[in-house]
Amino acid sequence: MGRKPGFTDEQVFVWLSEHLAQAPGVTVQQVSKGTGVSVGSLYHRYGSMEGLLAEAWIWAQDHFSRLIVPLLKADGERAATRAALEVLNFVNANKAAATLLFLVPERYLVRPGLDLSIMDRVAEARDLLASSISDFASRINHIAETVELAVLQLPASLAEKYLPHGTIPAQAELYVRKTCRMILSNPLEIEEVEHA
Template sequence: MTPKQQRGTVTADLLLDAALRLYGAEGERGITVGAVTKASGVSLGSLYHHFGSIDGLVAELMHRWLTRLLGDLFTALQEARTTQAAIHGLVRAYLAFVKEHRDAALLLHSSTADQHNMSRGKEIRDTQEARLSAFGLWLDPRIESGELAPLPHALIESLVLGPVVAVARRWLSGIDDVDLDEAARLLPDRIWRSLAP
């Protein structure tokens, strides 16, 4: 990477990091051009050069953190020795991500992300195709061997992530009847039961 490219990466990171801090503190209304440039110390021109618009910055911020979350989930699958342990690990990895990266989790579970995902779902899915294909490749032999119930991939994904996303949203909204540590203890086995053959 050339020095100019390195400076560009640093500048983009400053903008993205500032936007996430602002989102965590003030929600969507906190991410304005003025607030992001002030918090990052980066010029308006650089913001437009790297992201095209504030919407482009937010889209890249969501993409960055979604990529990281999916990476954590796939690592949990790869490191497990059994199918049951993999499902348990995936559930725990998701909840750990939410707890460790609260601001990013807030963004990924926001109405902004929902709207973005609904309007650009295929494009987002295509950019994550390598990881999603790897998940499918992980699932297929386990379904064929009878270790997992013979369900379509989308239904397995929904059975695993549906309850976890619901718990994450509840915790992120500030409702104090959800404890992520307790959920990490109880949910994996409950979810596993829904997938067992």
């Protein structure tokens, strides 16, 4: 069987998201067979299976952050609600990236022992989203955990229900809109979060 002479990261990551949605583990040989990319090409590009998985997480997180971070630069509860609704749109429009972020546990993708340069990129991606949430929360006088619950965790729970093959129904927007507003109108107190 001939192997693809060239391939894109996205082709590999999309296949990986579909596979990991069905089974928690994967080998380089399975990726090679599933994508038609030689084992040697995969090792050449990603260095290791752990490197490939981490690059898939970074790719998904970058797609997500490019959408959500700009929305969190606005102020007010309406901006938070808009961001939460965009998470739903992201899930429906970017199923592969959403599957890697919301359905596959991060610990399967980002494992100990990664190359330091990859770990730095993972940390940067995590920090970008966390600092955006924290900055937004501080501007609207909430704690970051409340904003994360309203903007990310609520729609992410819907993603877990419908991914990898389903589409979040349009009426879910109404539930997200109402619940996001309710969470932000009745924020957790810092003491409640610390003792939870």
